Amino acid sequence: DTAVSQTPKYLVTQMGNDKSIKCEQNLGHDTMYWYKQDSKKFLKIMFSYNNKELIINETVPNRFSPKSPDKAHLNLHINSLELGDSAVYFCASSQRASSYEQYFGPGTRLTVT
Amino acid sequence: GENVEQHPSTLSVQEGDSAVIKCTYSDSASNYFPWYKQELGKRPQLIIDIRSNVGEKKDQRIAVTLNKTAKHFSLHITETQPEDSAVYFCAATFGNEKLTFGTGTRLTIIP
Numbered sequence: 001d002t003a004v005s006q007t008p009k010y011l012v013t014q015m016g017n018d019k020s021i022k023c024e025q026n027l028g029h030d031t032m033y034w035y036k037q038d039s040k041k042f043l044k045i046m047f048s049y050n051n052k053e054l055i056i057n058e059t060v061p062n063r064f065s066p067k068s069p070d071k072a073h074l075n076l077h078i079n080s081l082e083l084g085d086s087a088v089y090f091c092a093s094s095q096r097a098s099s100y101e102q103y104f105g106p107g108t109r110l111t112v113t
Numbered sequence: 114g115e116n117v118e119q120h121p122s123t124l125s126v127q128e129g130d131s132a133v134i135k136c137t138y139s140d141s142a143s144n145y146f147p148w149y150k151q152e153l154g155k156r157p158q159l160i161i162d163i164r165s166n167v168g169e170k171k172d173q174r175i176a177v178t179l180n181k182t183a184k185h186f187s188l189h190i191t192e193t194q195p196e197d198s199a200v201y202f203c204a205a206t207f208g209n210e211k212l213t214f215g216t217g218t219r220l221t222i223i224p
Contacts, residue, residue, distance in 0.1 A: 097210045104158070
């Protein structure tokens with residue numbers, strides 16, 4: 001009965017590679033998010049989708065491309081990985097945008113070597 | 114611009130004492146203020162939230178107060194227990210679409 005799930009949980013890869021992280025929610029929520037949490041624990045929003053439509057696109061390098069095939073899924077593809085991309089990436093969902101509780105996935109720890 | 118400041122960055126209290134974490138926000142139109150708790154290696158989870166039409170909300174040992182005039186809100190934890198040790202994040206909505214998080218407070222409860 002997992003609410004928000006992400007795969008993989010850990011991802012170790014070399015600089016220059018391309019990788020994807022997948023997220024799924026079974027809560028029937030309309031809105032999904034990607035956050036990046038760096039080593040100092042800062043939580044920064046990257047993207048948000050509402051009913052498959054992009055509504056938030058923060059200042060993120062265009063090497064990061066989100067895709068929402070349906071409102072239950074939000075994937076994150078990263079091209080040409082760099083050392084600075086190492087972080088924990090959290091997917092989250094909420095009933096509607098912003099003023100509702102956000103349910104976070106377990107996180108994906110990305111390490112770029 | 115959108116900004117949420119959180120203090121202190123670290124806090125240690127004796128078990129049984131109270132802990133207070135404070136946040137200020139920049140946008141007077143912000144109307145939703147949640148608090149998330151993140152235990153080591155785990156995901157952030159909502160512990161309490163407050164909307165702009167309310168000044169205070171309490172849930173057992175946890176309370177949040179909001180001062181809209183001063184644009185600040187605080188988390189109060191009473192009778193602290195070891196399991197309260199975690200990183201706590203405040204957050205505020207901006208533009209009705211984006212939730213901006215504070216920089217986090219690492220709370221340590223000393224047995």
